Amino acid sequence: MTTDTTPPEDDLRFWQAVRYLPMRVWLVSAGILVNRAGNFLPVFIVLYVTVTHHSAWASGFVLGAAGLGNVLGNAIGGHLADRLGRRWTMTLSGLLTGVLTAGVPLVDPLPMLILLVFLVGTVSQIYRPAAAALLVDGLNHKQRLAAAGVFRFAMNIGAAIGGVLGGLLAASSYELLFYGNAVAALVFGVVTAVLVRDPAAYQAARSESESVLTEKVGYRTAFADRRLRRFLIMTFVAEAVYIQSTVGLPLHVSDAGLSPTSFGLLIGLNGLIVLVLELPITAAVSRQRPEYVLAVGNLLTGLGLAATAFAGSMSWLAVTVAVWTFGEMMYASMAAAYLGGLAPPHIVGRYQGMYGAAIAAGNGLGPVIGGLLYAANAGVFWVLVAVAGVWSAQLCLPPLLRRRAESAAVPAEPLPPSPAELSERGGSHA
Template identity: 60%
Template structure:
């Protein structure tokens, strides 16, 4: 049976959560710590302008971090499959800590661009490894969804706490802010070294028991030969182009409607609360559904919700649109990583997750530039583009007419891990 169809014999979602292996909780603890101290992306522009750099120069530094994010995701996917999940996470944490700690003593725009770009790369290396480790640790579709739901809950909780903590540290000293960031990254690396152990890769019958042959043969070229993966990556880029407009089109529309920055903060706060409180229950509701359909409905709700922003001019209607696109975000996020884990061949889970991370960061990186340019041309052109892109991303979630499996298999052949056959 394909990983697209959940096993109807799966236990209740709450029971699945309770029975998740310790590795899932350890990785989630690590990401909670990491996100609590993830201050640099939020405060780097404010820090640089406080040091006398122009907003344009600060934007260049932030752009270097975005480029680093894309490269770091790709590198992390490679290292996760070659070096191992545990040591890739540790390397990411230690390297990010060292680079972040030196930012307060940097002198000159060029050095800031180089170091912050390297921080952007190093800080993303762990992501494919963590996602691959979660995928390795479970055997069914429901367990994968539960594992990634816990991971995202920890990430969102850490981000919420980090916003308050970062603001307090920045008000006292930016040096303390970056040292705190470095300490959190270092602690994440220590947690990986002391508490995590890699799971032996489950190869096919044609590979060794640890999937060593698949590991040797795996490459990004081979991964990109998978039509299902290419379709998933294109969907991801478009979906993130749409979602990131919540930080571009939405604030511009809020101020154009005569509302304040504080009102925009309330709307974003509403999204944060909804995701933190509702995403785990929503994961439990959608886990029995076909993953491609959940992804499609999630992207459609996100696109429609953000497109309707153009018609809302008061807080009540704007809040209603936030609820709609937040629902779409939660549906999509609940199953995206888990669905990709079910598509990944033995020995290439890290590379698949690395490409997903690269596509994700590419969409969020260029999305603000595209959104701002369209908005400057015509506001309604942006809302129309968001609606169309939402429909396209939803369509891309559904299987194409051409077969999604390689010619020598029909979805469940040797390229899929044997213990996922019932997922």
């Protein structure tokens, strides 16, 4: 399962990369499975707000507060992951999330509830950049891709368990629901503190760059990377498109005269395909150039969702779900692995923090924009989904001048060395 010696990257196949993953990847993946299985608050907070006699519009404010907290939490987490370390950042996130989530059933005034949910949304996301950094520290591209695939597999299993378990707990008691969420977060924090260690690659990068770190290297340094800026714009657009599966799709299902159960079955189909096929799909595309895999994935996602407009029966809707699910599977793990190759070793956490913030922003603003557009004109909405999908695919590709330079140059390796590998060779990050 783990070893310090790996074959050269060119000879490393995906399933071999899985075999050579460090133990920390398996520990963090197991921890995230437990954490996601008990992460009930984001899913059930709207129902909780409505049953506690707050008006329906109040749930919008609560969701908005959670979304803002998610963006802020990723930004804070990226900073802490680089300065405090991966292990203690994740531990801090788990413990604070547990304590604050346990207080949700004890707060009744709406302003206090909004503030508390904002704080929970913030601290619950602090772990994400640190966990993502652990999956890329000192690993080559194939191993980063394998680590991302394993991590997502664990997340998806946890989410599936959490949906069922949360429904059962909510039927009994919302207090029990949130206390269970608190326990899961505390377990994640304790397990991280006891079992996880910061990888040697992170410690070496921090030791070698002490002089750089004392010069207040921060998000401004990361944002100066043009490739990162392009990647973040792509991420925001892609997430805003993908989240329409929870906005445009259910609205279309209702307009087509189908029941809410039909929407549930379609989302269940998406989850089933991801659980069964994502790792094999990731393995199949692992030897392809990341930019092109990301572009095809985003294109399938956008066009697959836009095709919903022409599907009026469950059979055709199932086909469209399969198309955008394949796009999701091609995109998700490859995006995480590709970003890991962009970051200089001493600011990996900040790169991951900005990535997480872009995801949270897309997930937060996407439903608002999508809902307004669909209400104004459903046909225009689906056209814009297709256009945004094409745009996100185009953003994945290298700029035209760079592609021309590459085509005119002597053929090189399909993947440039990562900043971590350059550092090991005594090189510098361009």
